[in-house]
Structures are given as structure tokens and as C-alpha cells.
Amino acid sequence: MLAGIADALLLTDAETTHLHELVGTARKNTATHDRTVRASIMALIDRLPGTVGVVLSAAFEILARNDLALALLGDPADATPADRNLARRAFLPEVARKTRSDVADMTEFRHHVVSQLRTATARYPNDPAIRDLVAELRENSDDFDRLWQRHDVQPKLIITKTFQHPEVGPVTVDCDTLLLPDRDQQLVLFTAKPGSHDAATLELLHVITTGSLTTS
Template identity: 75%
Template sequence: MDKKELGDFLRNRRERLQPVDVGLPSGARRRTPGLRREEVAVLAHISIEYYTRLEQGRAPRPSSEVLAGISDALLLTEAESAHLHELAGTARKKDAVHDRTVRASMTALIERLPGAVGFVLSAAFEVLAWNSLATAVLGDLAAATPAERNLARRAFLPEVARRTGAEVADMTEFRHHVVAQLRTAAVRYPTDPLVQDLVAELRAGSADFARLWERHDVQARPVITKTFRHPGVGSITVDCDTLLLPDRDQQLVLYTAVPGSRDAESLELLRMVVSGSLTGS
């Protein structure tokens, strides 16, 4: 149970709500944002003292029933409620470290998709496996270090992005997505040095990451499209689809373009260039 993170998360979500959101009268002008602690306690059917101690990081582990009541009181989404249970230590824990091994079938699958950029991401946003078209869009992944293959570092640390050569036009949505996913990973793997050190590095090295981290978001809007600036073919806008691989806590990511579009033609040109370089033609 991470008492400090649990308290911070509860306070953050409480301060985001207004009385009208939960069917309470606004009343007199409030000195602090959001709901009062006593209002959350009443809505969750628990004592004010116990809820206050939870926010202060002084309470014993709450039961699943108490967490369910708090989730309802704070209008948490399914993802936020699951995160709350993780913080409280009532959810099923995964392995001590996240899995970085990729199933051979996944590697074979992305290689059989020559018209799509395909790669597998770890829970810590490291690209673990990729096809040739991914190399054309994301840079020379084989030559990159594990740190440079990490999309979270590319999103928030300019020096890493410059070394990789891959440039994305608008990172706002993706950055929100990265922070939300990493916050979940940090709770799921509290003793994994790769995850914890990455979060610490990004918090220290990026003011944007530190600001977003304090929001305690665990569910971001999915990144639907992404535009790359490629030195050879110019801007390419692709559709982004992510398939979860729950057995290893990984993601299969596919970038595709609308058939017949200029973006699709650009991807096809890159595919031909990569194929030509591989065959020596």
C-alpha cells in the first residue's frame, strides 16, 4: 500500500469535483477547490475521520468495499478505480519487474504487415520489436540504445529526440498518454528499477512531465492520429491503433494511412526504399 500516493490521488480527484457534480447544493462560497472531505465521506458511507486519515496517509489499508464506496463518491472511471485499488494494495499484483520478452508470434506478425508501421511496446514505453517500416519512420531502432528506443524519453527529453532523428509534429496528446500509462506502471511495478528510474529521470528532466505527473491521470484519451516530419518524404499523418497484450503487459502498435491518400503513398515510398536497401537493389 502506497499511502502517500493514495492520499495524493484521493485529494486530487476530490478537488476536481464540484458539489453540483454529485448532486449536492453549492451553498456558501468555498475557500478551497472541489468537494469537502466530509462530503466525500458521507457519499462513500464512511467516517469523516477515516477518510481524512486516508488523504493524510495515516490510515490502515481500506477494504475493497470502502474503496468501491470512495470510487462511487468521487465518480472515478473504471481505469481510475482500478488504479485506486492498485494504490491500496488490494488488486492482484503482477511480477516484480515488467516483461521485456516478446512472443515470437508477435515478431512474425508485424513482419507480415509490410504496409503498416508495426512495433511492440513494453509497459515502460521501450520499443522491443519492430518491422522495417517502423525503422523508416522512427529512425534506426537497431542502432539505438535501449534508452533511445524509449518513446517516453523521446516525447519529453529533447536531447534524446534529436539523437533518434524522428520528429513528431504535435506531441500533446501522446505526452498525456505516456504520463497516464507510466503512472499505472509505476504502481504496478513499485520495485522495478527500469520503471521507477525512468519516472524519476523524466520528472527531473522535463517540466512538462513533472506538471502532468502531478495531475494523477491514469486514463488519457487514446492517440488516434500522429503526424511525423520525415526528411525524405515530408509530413506523414497516420492512424494509430493499439492492441493490448495482457499476458506480458505490452502493446502492439500499428500506424497505417488511409488508402489512396498522399500519406499512404508516402508510406509506400518508404516501404520501397527500405525493401530496396535490404535487398541491395
């Protein structure tokens, strides 16, 4: 029946999945989202030369990252889990100011965050971390609240991002997201075209951070 409704309404795959989650016919809801990262995934991102690797929770908290991600995104010594949440960085200026690099255009990412948090609230309706995060963002960000009221669950395709880094300047990277369905997490990889100026900038940033060249 739901499939027929989805077809009649011309819903996208993401919207159809969200419909099933809302009525409880998708996978069984768990109380809270998983924040533990598989050791194999942590080892993987550490072995990717010239690649920024980040693991995000269903609530957009940075759970793990490699050295190059740390160099690009920053992590203040007094950073809290709230500071490491990319949804808060995207919508709350007081959190964004603690970030080492600014993103040139946050429009697409903000749309992506809102749509993914909406589906996360359907998967984890009793998770206080997700519920409180959404409430905080709706209260403190007019942009978030406006996007939230659109009820959009279609994720945005984010192909490139340009970071403004205080030490090495602008760097434009391709952004690819790989889903880790067993723990409902995202592996986000930022790469630059081999031989490009941006690849050289990432290499410079790696040298500044670790004091060594990457090896293939």
C-alpha cells in the same frame, strides 16, 4: 467497498483500476515488467503490409518493430535502449534529436505517457527500470514533472499522428493500440487510409527501405 468508493467519486474505469492497484486488490504485482516479446507477435507485425508495427513495454521501450517502423522512426547505429524509449523521446530533447522523424504535436502523447507510467509504477512498485525512468524524467523535464503532479491515470485517446520524415516529408497516420495483457505490453499500429497520399508515402518509404513493393 472500493467499488462503492469509486462510484461515489465518479471514477473512470482507468481510475478505478488504478485505485485497486494502489491498495493491492488488482492482479498480483511482479518485481519487474516483462520485456520479452512473443514470437507470434513479432511474426504478425512482419506480415502487415503498409503498416508500421511497434511493440512497447510497460516502460515505453521499443521491444520490437517491423521494417516500416524502423524506416519511419529511425534507429541510429549507436542507439541504446534509452534511445529506443518513447517516453525519453517525448520529453528529453537530447534523445529526440536522434530520432529520424519528428512528430508534429506531442501534447496528447505526452499526456498518455505520463498517465501510463503512473499506473505502471503502481503495478511494479519495485521495478528499478520504471522507478529510475520516472525519476530521470521528473529531474530533466519540467513538462513531465508538471504532468506527473496532476496524478492523472486516464489514458489519452490518440487517433492520428503526423510525422515529418527527412526523406519523404510529412505523413499522417491513424494510431491504434492493442493491449497484450499477458506480458503487459502494447502493440501499436500506424496505418494510412488506402489510396490516400499518406498511404502512397508509406509505400514509398517501404520501397526506399527494402527496395520492393508491399503485397496484400
